[in-house]
Amino acid sequence: MRQRADVRQYWRANVRLIATLLAVWFIVAYGLSILLAPQLNQFRLGSVPLGFWFAQQGSIYVFIILIWVYARRMDALDRQYDVHE
Amino acid sequence: MSVEAWTYLVVGLSFALYIYIGYASRVRDTKGFYVAGRGVPPVANGAATAADWMSAASFISMAGMISALGYDGAIYLMGWTGGYVLLALLLAPYLRKYRKFTVPDFVGDRYASTTARTLAALATIFISLVYVAGQMRGVGIVFSRYLGIDIAQGVLLGVAVVAFFAILGGMKGVTWTQAAQYAVLIIAYLIPGFALAYLITGNPIPQLAFALSDISERINQIQVELGFGEYTAPFRDKQMIDVLAITGALMVGTAGLPHVIIRFYTTPDVRSARYSAFWALLFIGLLYTTAPALAMFARYNLISTLNGKPIEQVRQIEWVAKWEQTGLLKIVDKNGDGVVQFAKGKAFKEKGGKPDFGTPDMSNANEVHLDNDIIVLSTPEVARLAPFVIALLAAGGLAAALSTASGLLIAMSSAVAHDLYYRVFNPRAPERLRLLVGRLAMVPALFAAAYLGINPPGFVAQVVAFAFGLAASGLFPAILLGIFDRRMNAQGAIAGMIVGLGFTTTMIALMRAPQLFGVPEPYLKDFFGISAEGIGIVGMFLNLITALIVSRLTPPPPAHIQEIVDSIRVPRGAGEALDE
Incomplete structure (x- = not known):
């Protein structure tokens, strides 16, 4: 039988993970791709300006990876707190 | 064989496939009709979600919009993909755990309020109706452009095909046809994409050619000479604040769109809902990372060929x-x-x-x-591809339009038949009657879709801003707080929705007055630099703030509601037979 305290800990760990991943999401989407795009455009990835690349390619790759990382980490967390199916 | 003959053949075969799948997955109960019996594996649900999400506009028009905007086109690329991170981390797993059929179901139960349920159902119907008009129009345009069929006849043919598998198979029929439609549309998009990348840059992978070839330097040079400004330079046509706001509003709006959310109700458990979101964004990302490459190559090619x-x-x-x-x-x-x-x-x-x-x-x-539209549509001819590829592109455009339209029809009919009829008006309706009403509710939705497709109101493109604005400022915060804030109560959620929806609707109406009311000038140009497309993000924050303040000034929700919140936070038990 699961304990209330355990479930509360599980939830706290989940919220911490979400906060970390959303911080990355925010920094990539709004920071690197928009706010800092003019500065990053001074650098190049291959031959394309870096800020532009983040805005039209890199950000999407990061979004995909973030969801995968979340799903994987939650698998482990679900098992650790014995709330998996 | 001529292009037209190929088009008849490829489109005919793809339609036959959809109809066969629809017939093979016909359903007999409401669980099958609304949530595909909750038996859809993550990869299939990912493909279905990708097709559900990528509309006629994503397929035909988006690359062209980006090529006109240059860097600023990132608002669509990030806005329409970044929302899936919010969906996967903040909404989908918990809504799946709740084991209900619709978005208004959760909002209505969590706040134990018929007002909240009705408000959410009406928002769902309005958002989906706005959206479906554009899809049906897309079907008509593809038919008229490729086959010379009258737009009205093309729309009716599209409606007939969707009607067949949606009425017979409900969510189950829609899911499996969407998965097939994803295959058709992505192949149709990638073949010309690869060919054009190879033709212009010598590198066949668009994503690699985008970064490694010197096209970005060459298009910047031409654009500067012609007075357009650099293609890769940020904020050419839009202010930074507006780019931030539009990206935010489209992300949050995407996460709050009912026809996207309900796709995650069809998985067997919470874990599959999380992986579904991953597969969905991976499949969407294939098209969304190809589009900006296509945009840049095709624009460079057009200007350098013609100028x-x-x-x-x-x-x-x-x-x-x-x-x-x-x-x-x-x-x-x-x-x-x-x-x-x-x-x-x-x-x-x-x-x-x-x-x-x-x-x-x-x-x-x-x-x-x-x-x-020319950026995508002209690519096979520019790259001198076989007539077969042109036919495939037509089938891909139709697949994108029909898959989105069918997802919207399910969202609309479930809001009418399940939320309004069964949950609000006749809670004692037996299962058979509910299934019948679910099927019947498709009919007016189909008629509305056909009518709006044939006689599109001039402001269709303008009202899409409404769809995202309302999803962002109304539905998203209500669901989010319902999961993450145990203390949130009906008073707070309803006040938040009213403030968020009221503010957003008013602002869009003021800024889009020429298109909506036919006056010569908008009543308001922008809101501190934020345009109608981005105003939903302001509405969302106003909703959140209002809801938090009002809920703290009013009594906490009853114990049994707090138990609902506790139970949706834990994955175990999502597969149990508690469905209704």
Whole structure:
């Protein structure tokens, strides 16, 4: 039988993970791709300006990876707190 | 074989496939009808979600919109993908755990309020209706462009196909046809994408060619010479604050769109809902990372092929002649020098939101009108691909439109039949009657879709801003707080929704007054630099703040509601037979 305290800990760990991943999401989407795009455009990835690349390619790759990382980490967390199916 | 014969063949085969899948997955109960029996594996649900999400506009118009905007086109690329991170981390797993059929189901139960349920159901119906009009129009346009069929007949044919598998198979039929439609649309998009990348850069992978080839440098140079400004330079046409707001509003709006959310109700458990979101974004990302490459290559190719060349000479090129006939491309010799000249500004004056090819706009030197759709549609011919590929592109456009339309129909009919009829008006309706009402509710939705597709109100494109605005400012915060804030109560959620929806609707109406009410000037140009497309993000924050304040000034929700919140936070038990 699961304990209330355990479930509360599980939830706290989940919220911490979400906060970390959303911080990355925010920094990539709004920071690197928009706010800092003019500065990053001074650098190049291959031959394309870096800020532009983040805005039209890199950000999407990061979004995909973030969801995968979340799903994987939650698998482990679900098992650790014995709330998996 | 001619292009037309190929098109009949490929489109005919794809339709036969959808109808067969629809028939094979017909359903007999409401669980099958609304949530596909909750038996859809993550990869299949990912493909279905990708097709559900990518509309006629994503497939046909988005690359063109980006090529016109340059860097600023990132608002669509990030806005329409970044929302899936929010969906996967903040909403989908918990809504799946709740084991209900619709979005208004959760909102209504969590706040134990018929008002909240009705408000959410009406928002769902309105958002889906706005959206479906554009899809049906897309079906009609593809039919008329490729097969010379009258737009109205094309729309009716599309409605008939969707009606067949949606009424018979409900969510189950829709899911499996969507998965097949994803396969059709992504193949149709990638083949010309690879070919064009190879033709222009010598590298066949668009994503690699985008970064590694020197096209970005060359297009920047040409654009500067012609006075457009660098293609890769941020904030050319939009202010930074507006780019931030639009990206945010589209992300949050995407996460709050009911027809996308309900796709995650169809998985067997919470874990599959999380992985579904991953597969969905991976499948969407394939098209969304190809589109900006296509946009840049096609724009470079169009400008370098046409600019500074004698008009008579470029009209000898086969695809130029063909697309000039359709009006997607139009050259006008304003200064009479016989040479094509690209410049900033519109080539023709506009009438009723469309270019009027009779009256060139003499206030600028631009002599070329480029419709957004030409970037994708002309690619097979520009890259000299076989007629088969052109036919495939037509089938892909239809797949994108039909898959989105069918997802919207399910969202609409479930809001009417399940939320309004069963949960609000007749809670004692037996299962058989509920299934019948679910099927019947499709009929008016189909008629509405057909009518709006044949007679599109002039402001369709303008009201799409409403769809995202309302999803962002109304539905998203209500669901989010329902999961993450145990203390949130009905008073807070309803006050938040009213403030968020009220503010957003008012602002869009003021800023889009010319399109909506036919007045000459908008009543409000922007809101501190934020345009109608981005205003939903402000509405969302107002909703959150209002809800948090009001809920803390009113009593906490009853114990059994707090237990609902506790239970949706834990994955175990999502597969249990508690469905209703």
